[in-house]
Structure formats: C-alpha cells, structure tokens
Amino acid sequence: MADAYVAIEGDRVIEARARAPGTARGELVFTTAYTGYEESLTDPSYEEQVLTFSYPLIGNYGVREERFESDRVHPRAAVAREMTDDVAEWLESEGVPAVDHLDTRDIVTEIRDEGAMKCGIAAGPDVTEQDALDELHECKHMSDHTDIGAQVSVDEVTVHNEGGDGATVALVDCGAKGSITESLVERDAEVHVFPYDASEDDVAAIDPDLLFISNGPGDPENFEQAGELVETYVGDVPLAGICLGQQVVANALGGETEKMEFGHRGVNQPVRDLRSNQVVMTTQNHGYTVADPGDKLDVTQVNVNDDTPEGLENDDLNIITRQYHPEANPGPHDSLGFFDDVLGMAGE
Ligand SMILES: NC(=O)CC[C@H](N)C(=O)O
Numbered sequence: 205m206a207d208a209y210v211a212i213e214g215d216r217v218i219e220a221r222a223r224a225p226g227t228a229r230g231e232l233v234f235t236t237a238y239t240g241y242e243e244s245l246t247d248p249s250y251e252e253q254v255l256t257f258s259y260p261l262i263g264n265y266g267v268r269e270e271r272f273e274s275d276r277v278h279p280r281a282a283v284a285r286e287m288t289d290d291v292a293e294w295l296e297s298e299g300v301p302a303v304d305h306l307d308t309r310d311i312v313t314e315i316r317d318e319g320a321m322k323c324g325i326a327a328g329p330d331v332t333e334q335d336a337l338d339e340l341h342e343c344k345h346m347s348d349h350t351d352i353g354a355q356v357s358v359d360e361v362t363v364h365n366e367g368g369d370g371a372t373v374a375l376v377d378c379g380a381k382g383s384i385t386e387s388l389v390e391r392d393a394e395v396h397v398f399p400y401d402a403s404e405d406d407v408a409a410i411d412p413d414l415l416f417i418s419n420g421p422g423d424p425e426n427f428e429q430a431g432e433l434v435e436t437y438v439g440d441v442p443l444a445g446i447c448l449g450q451q452v453v454a455n456a457l458g459g460e461t462e463k464m465e466f467g468h469r470g471v472n473q474p475v476r477d478l479r480s481n482q483v484v485m486t487t488q489n490h491g492y493t494v495a496d497p498g499d500k501l502d503v504t505q506v507n508v509n510d511d512t513p514e515g516l517e518n519d520d521l522n523i524i525t526r527q528y529h530p531e532a533n534p535g536p537h538d539s540l541g542f543f544d545d546v547l548g549m550a551g552e
Pocket residue numbers: 249418419420421422423424446447448449489490491492493
C-alpha cells in the first residue's frame with residue numbers, strides 16, 4: 205500500500221513509497237544526470253524545486269560530505285525510481301521528504317509535455333492524498349519567490365584564500381555552488397563572497413579585479429541588486445557569470461530572459477563554441493534562458509539541441525558568461541578552462 209503521494213498540476217495524484225517523511229511543495233523538475241546526486245541535492249539553484257531523477261537508481265555510491273556544494277539540501281523534496289538507504293537516511297536527517305517506487309518515466313514525460321509544473325508531496329505513515337493536494341494548491345510560481353536570494357546567500361562577506369597571489373575576485377553569492385569558489389582559489393584568486401544584495405560601496409571597498417555573478421535559484425529578474433552592480437562596473441572591471449549569473453548580466457545590459465518549457469538539467473548537454481566550432485559536454489541546471497542578449501553581448505556558444513545561448517562575451521568590455529556549469533561538479537571537465545579565461549581578463 206502506498207504511504208506517499210505526489211500531486212501534480214491538474215490534481216493528478218501519483219502513489220509512491222515514503223523514503224523520508226514529511227510534506228513539501230515546489231516546482232517539479234527532472235535531471236537526466238546518472239551521477240552527481242550529492243552535488244545536485246546540495247546545489248542552491250534547486251531551492252523551491254522538487255527534484256526528480258530520471259536515472260532509475262540513486263545512491264549507489266553512498267553519501268560523502270566532501271562532494272557537497274553547500275551546507276544543506278536545497279530541493280524541497282526528492283523523487284526517484286529507487287533510492288538507497290544512504291540517501292534516504294541523509295534526506296530524512298535534513299528534514300527533506302523523499303519518495304521512490306513510482307514510475308519516474310511517467311513524471312518526466314509529463315514534464316516534457318506540459319513543462320515544469322507545481323507539485324505537492326506527502327510522505328509517511330499518516331499522510332493522505334489530500335495532504336499532497338493541499339501542498340500543490342499552496343505552491344507558488346517560481347517567479348513569485350521574489351526574495352529567493354535571501355534564502356540561499358551568505359549573510360555577510362566571507363573571504364577565501366586571503367593574501368592569495370592572484371586576482372581579487374568579488375563573487376556575488378546568489379546561491380553559489382562551493383566549487384565555484386574552489387575553482388577560483390585553486391587558481392590563486394583571493395575570493396570575497398558577497399551577499400546577493402551587496403551594494404556598490406561594499407564591492408568598491410575591495411577594489412576587485414573581477415566581478416563574478418554566481419549561479420542561483422529562481423527567476424533572474426528577482427536579482428535586481430546584482431544587476432545594478434553589473435551596470436555600475438561594466439567597462440571598468442571585467443565581468444563573469446555562471447548560469448543565473450549569465451542571465452543577470454544579460455538583463456542588466458539590455459537583454460531579456462524567459463522561462464523555458466522544462467529547462468536543461470543533466471551532465472551531457474552538448475554545447476558548440478561558435479568561434480572554434482568545438483563541441484563540449486557540459487553540466488547544466490537551469491529553467492530560464494537568455495531570450496535576447498541585448499546589443500552589448502555576442503552569443504559565442506549555443507546548445508546543440510535547441511540553439512539557446514550557452515555563452516555570452518564582449519572582448520572590449522571584458523565579459524565572459526556561461527549558462528552551463530564549467531566548475532563541473534558533477535560533470536565532464538571539458539569546460540574548466542573557463543576559469544583560466546575569466547582570470548585572464550582580470551590580468552592573471
Ligand atoms: N543553476 C542556476 O544558476 C539556475 C539559474 C536559474 N535559476 C534558472 O533556473 O534558470
């Protein structure tokens with residue numbers, strides 16, 4: 205007998221098995237990644253989402269803290285065909301509901317046909333279908349989480365590799381994955397991680413060689429202050445961005461973003477560089493995209509599957525952004541050179 209329920213738009217309820225108890229709601233999305241569940245479940249970009257794994261077995265190599273991208277689990281709930289005890293116990297200890305023993309192919313097909321959608325989850329011995337439906341009916345659209353940055357950002361500036369020989373980087377934390385800071389520190393940068401709503405004065409105080417806007421959850425239009433920093437510094441300081449960072453930079457420089465049908469989430473998204481014609485495999489996790497880069501940014505890389513912009517650049521203004529995750533945690537290492545390129549703009 206079912207002891208868990210997933211309610212999706214249209215009030216359809218899918219029966220499942222409870223693996224970690226509780227109720228939750230969020231935007232239902234899927235990732236096709238077959239590895240990297242530790243990184244995905246701790247990626248702040250998944251805040252306010254319910255993550256479905258299309259790969260059928262999740263947890264087969266355990267749970268190791270050194271793989272975590274932040275200090276907590278960010279999806280509101282996790283859905284898998286089969287989840288190991290290691291992962292279930294971890295999610296339970298974090299208070300994040302999890303379910304398995306349901307047809308995840310069905311859920312993925314539904315999302316592909318209808319787009320990312322609201323969902324409600326109820327798991328545990330005492331829950332009912334109605335509990336899942338109640339959660340669904342309380343669920344907000346992603347764009348209505350207008351202060352989502354506050355849920356994921358640092359509260360105050362933290363400095364990594366103080367006194368490092370390399371560039372001084374102002375990293376605006378809109379929900380940054382830890383491995384972005386690590387990738388910069390490995391290259392000798394001194395990284396100052398700023399809250400998502402840092403002011404121009406805060407950033408000016410460190411006289412940065414590079415302004416870097418991180419990845420993060422939700423709608424990029426809800427990160428206005430980061431956009432203002434981009435407007436302030438463009439032309440004076442080199443700019444870099446990853447994922448939400450690319451979207452924020454584009455919006456600030458006269459471009460536009462829009463919501464995709466079901467987004468790109470996985471570890472084998474092919475990207476073509478339009479200058480070298482080289483194709484690289486990338487890790488991705490996004491539901492918005494740059495619809496119009498504006499007139500300051502050139503689209504230099506595109507997704508091979510759907511032609512959406514994967515890289516924006518301006519050689520004169522020293523701007524490089526990527527829609528995918530070059531820090532590659534999890535994922536193929538094809539695009540790690542991004543960090544050398546952006547630090548190169550900063551004079552390293
Ligand atoms: N990984 C990210 O930075 C995600 C960016 C944005 N929240 C999106 O879904 O498109």
